[in-house]
Amino acid sequence: MLKKKALPIMLAVLLMMSFALAGCGSSANNADGSNAASGGQTVIKFMHLWPEGSSKAQYTIVNDIIQDYEKQHPDVKIQTEILGNDQYREKLKVLASSNELPDVGMTWSDGFLKPYVEGQLFTPLDDVIDANLKDAFIPGVKESYAIDGKTYGMPLELNISYIFYNKEIFKKYNLQVPKTYTEFKNIVNTLNQNGVIPAAVGNKEGWPGSFWFMYLADRIGGPTILTDVIQGKRSFNDPDILKAATEVQNLVDMNTFEKGNSGLSNDEAKGYFMNEQAAMFLTATWELPNYTTSKDVPQEFKDKIGYFKFPLYEGGKGTDINSYVGGPGVGLFVADHSQVKEQAKDFAAFLVKEWGNKSVTDAGVIPATKVDTADKKLDPMYVEILKDLNGASNVTTYFDTQASPNVAELHHDLIAALFGKQITPQQFVDQTAAALAEEKQ
């Protein structure tokens, strides 16, 4: 009996060992890099996530910029590798674990960036920003890529959020764009009396509802309140945050949102707005093509859509209507181990600058850099929003983007529960504060 079993067991052991050995083999990295000069030319490896197939507009812009750069620097060759969003994230992780990051690549802000910086994989970019892009960024955006006072990424994209509304419905019931929160509540009441859903929100994933909470926190507790909480300067268990959460439930009690919103995804909720069943929709500027240039949306609908800034709360500490909730999309990093670091930094700065000039007109994407609209042909809504951005006093990065993945997920769950009235505002702040405190330890 014992003999009979010996063979398979031996085989199994052998197999395990071969696995362990294989593991050792691949982790012995070859970080010496093959990207040094070849034939007198400097090669910069650049990885991005806009493939020609799915993001044609972005792909073309980046390609043009690379060609311009190579024309201006004949001794530099840019070698690109392009992957779709999800594959890009995966590959970046793998490359990071074997210390083989490309010279220049794309990263997300805050929570995503942090482990890479802690692993000393990205290099600080403050010198190149000061030299080439001083004051070029919209205030508050670059800071999302900063850790301990050093900036590790140059933002490319920016989204801020507004309340988009159906002008026709507003006109029908004689409603004016609200400047104050009381006016806003009156609008909600009027719409309810007439059987129109005042606002659409989808809370299955939690983040869309968080927009309402974040704006209320901004208006009640002042523009820096949520950032202060993340940085540990203030507790989440703050009377102003509690008040914001309470106001969210007041809105729910007033039937501001469509019923059952905690089971609807953002897209499903968007349907209520696009089908004109709901009059308002608080969302970010990534939706802009749907209200301006998209060929899939009827012009008739696009003409009806306007937007307004989140109204001011009477007696609140946030007294500037030009303070927004928003967040950067991707930004550029330069790898710390890069052999051509200076050249790579120069290229990255060039790309960010040129991207700012081209992205709005060619792709309908709002860049993180300030845009001069005078010489461009743009949909009026874009012109207005770009003007707003130049006058923005503050952009608070989404709370869930700033928080760690653990706290962000909890926040999403609790927002859904807050909107569904499964928890009280007090429980909402207590549970979040507890999770934040646990993280500090």
Added chain:
Amino acid sequence: MKAVMSNRAAIAMYVLPALLLIMIIIYVPLVLTGYYGMMDWKGFAPMKFIGFGNYNKLIHDSMFWKSTYHSVLLGIFSTLSLFIYLAVSMVLASRIKGANLFRKIYLIPMLLSSVAIAQLWSKIYDPANGMLNNLLMAFGVENPPLWLSDPNIVLYSIFVPIVWQYAGFYIIIYYAALKNVSEEVVEAATIDGATAWQVATRVKLPLIAPVFKVTIILALVGSLKYFDLIFVMTGGGPNHASEVMASYMYGEAFSKYNFGYGSAIGFALLVICLLMTWLIRKLTASNEDVQY
């Protein structure tokens, strides 16, 4: 031939490829999952060995036990629904008119992908524009239930499409088993004066009992590791009201990047499934299969 079969090396050569394959794609990852469960690991940064820390956390994690409870509840529902499937296939297997057509109708949900089914039922359940609530409102129900948003009913709302989804699969299995029952036995019973009910319960059922036992295990284990519809329709929400073990594991590993803890949940899920299988086999063990 005999010489070959007694040669250990020769046997090993034949067995080796399959053994290697099954080792590499099933057993090695299994062991690795258990091992990763002992790590504090964010997915790419270096792993830190923390012994049984994750498993200890798991035992005290009320969220995990809540999700286990939901999974077990789903298992009970799926098992109970087996009796309905059995009844349906009994009817289909008797020579009624249109049995062929009905069989195909029951099979169709099985041909749809889970994501398509989830989309379909999300539309049916939509609180204001959905088919179900429109129907209820047409009958004068003022405040129809919010199927996927109300934490008290969301779990049951999802059970319905799951049961619906697998109906075809089990009905086909039972149907095949029933068709396998030899005509002669049934005829003999009829000649002896057995009624249709008696033929069904005394003759056919005992003969397909082994198949029924297998389907119980399939249904239970399938429910314990169930993921797709729940993930697409509610993502385990609102606020974990429809969380099952697999969706909880996914959330921990891929949304919160706690790969170590996610692995521990995955390993616990495996242990629970094995335990359940063993339990069912114990409970349903009979000395021998019925033969007539």
